[in-house]
Amino acid sequence: MCPPQMDSNEQPAKRQLYLAPLADYTDAPFRALALECGASGTYTEMVSAAALAHSHRPSEILLSTMPEESASPPVCQLFGASESELAKAVRVVSRHAGRYSALNLNAGCPMPKVVKTGAGARLAADPAKVHSLLTAMRENTSLPLTLKTRLGPREDTVTIHELIDAAASAGACAVVVHARFTSQRHSGPVHLDILADAVARSPLPVVGNGSIADEASAAAMAATGVAGIMIGRAALGNPRIFAALAGGAPAPGGMEERMPLFLRHIELLESFHAQLSRELAGVRIPALEDFLLLKARTHLFRYFSGVPGAAALRARFNSARSMHDLLAQ
Numbered sequence: 001m002c003p004p005q006m007d008s009n010e011q012p013a014k015r016q017l018y019l020a021p022l023a024d025y026t027d028a029p030f031r032a033l034a035l036e037c038g039a040s041g042t043y044t045e046m047v048s049a050a051a052l053a054h055s056h057r058p059s060e061i062l063l064s065t066m067p068e069e070s071a072s073p074p075v076c077q078l079f080g081a082s083e084s085e086l087a088k089a090v091r092v093v094s095r096h097a098g099r100y101s102a103l104n105l106n107a108g109c110p111m112p113k114v115v116k117t118g119a120g121a122r123l124a125a126d127p128a129k130v131h132s133l134l135t136a137m138r139e140n141t142s143l144p145l146t147l148k149t150r151l152g153p154r155e156d157t158v159t160i161h162e163l164i165d166a167a168a169s170a171g172a173c174a175v176v177v178h179a180r181f182t183s184q185r186h187s188g189p190v191h192l193d194i195l196a197d198a199v200a201r202s203p204l205p206v207v208g209n210g211s212i213a214d215e216a217s218a219a220a221m222a223a224t225g226v227a228g229i230m231i232g233r234a235a236l237g238n239p240r241i242f243a244a245l246a247g248g249a250p251a252p253g254g255m256e257e258r259m260p261l262f263l264r265h266i267e268l269l270e271s272f273h274a275q276l277s278r279e280l281a282g283v284r285i286p287a288l289e290d291f292l293l294l295k296a297r298t299h300l301f302r303y304f305s306g307v308p309g310a311a312a313l314r315a316r317f318n319s320a321r322s323m324h325d326l327l328a329q
């Protein structure tokens with residue numbers, strides 16, 4: 001996903017709206033659904049470069065894509081802190097020609113288990129390391145490269161300008177910026193003023209991210225001059241947000257209006273499960289009912305949040321023994 005090239009004075013006619021990488025959520029079925037709902041592009045959840053470099057087979061589930069994604073293949077996101085592991089991981093990923101549109105380096109995840117290895121948001125404090133890791137990736141793939149990062153580690157340490165310059169000089173074609181500092185994790189204000197300054201000085205197109213949930217927040221993000229907008233949490237249970245922000249579909253209504261999208265999501269999950277079982281011989285894939293119930297408990301109940309009776313429905317999702325039982329209730 002490199003945003004369309006533009007003259008410096010020209011904005012793309014259509015808003016570019018991307019689904020953010022969300023660990024445990026942005027699997028192939030949800031990405032496919034986001035595309036059906038108008039997303040311009042999607043990201044895989046982050047995949048460990050160390051796991052791929054050491055041939056950890058279950059990680060292949062995270063690398064799987066569906067035929068429904070072929071018109072707009074996802075960007076594959078990797079996290080890691082070792083040049084040699086990223087180089088190997090990139091070679092593994094690049095074997096799947098056509099499956100991905102680009103590769104991305106995660107330099108924004110604040111989870112302690114990621115940061116303590118030197119990866120994720122640890123890199124937002126170290127532009128030189130970002131340059132070195134992206135260079136190792138660049139030397140091992142012909143796919144476009146992008147970086148996803150934050151404004152810096154803390155409010156008193158803004159590193160975004162150096163991070164963007166590091167990405168540009170290592171050969172990346174775009175940068176996604178979550179307009180928060182690592183110290184904020186996923187809450188607190190987004191700093192659109194700092195983002196706008198970074199966009200103005202950036203030699204690369206910048207995609208803006210952080211708490212876009214409606215037209216007002218999307219318009220404020222667009223006003224920073226970003227080339228595209230990335231949406232994460234607000235798309236969960238509501239992938240129609242892409243169509244809505246592109247100027248189309250109305251907001252989701254009650255239970256009945258939401259049901260078709262929920263059922264389409266289940267259909268995609270079933271078809272993905274069948275595909276995994278066919279393609280990944282030797283990798284343990286949970287039984288279909290367990291797979292669907294796991295997704296229902298982490299994900300699917302969100303389709304009905306805000307609807308009268310949502311709390312009771314969530315309790316049913318948690319106690320159901322099978323998706324069949326749940327749908328029959």
Ligand SMILES: Cc1cc2nc3c(=O)[nH]c(=O)nc-3n(C[C@H](O)[C@H](O)[C@H](O)COP(=O)(O)O)c2cc1C
Nearest residue numbers: 020021022023045046106178210211212231232233
């Ligand atoms: C549950 C969850 C999982 C996430 N997983 C990833 C990930 O795998 N890679 C990544 O770069 N960012 C990840 N993020 C950060 C999001 O991509 C995004 O930057 C952040 O949520 C802000 O955008 P939003 O306000 O639209 O959600 C995750 C965030 C959440 C809440």
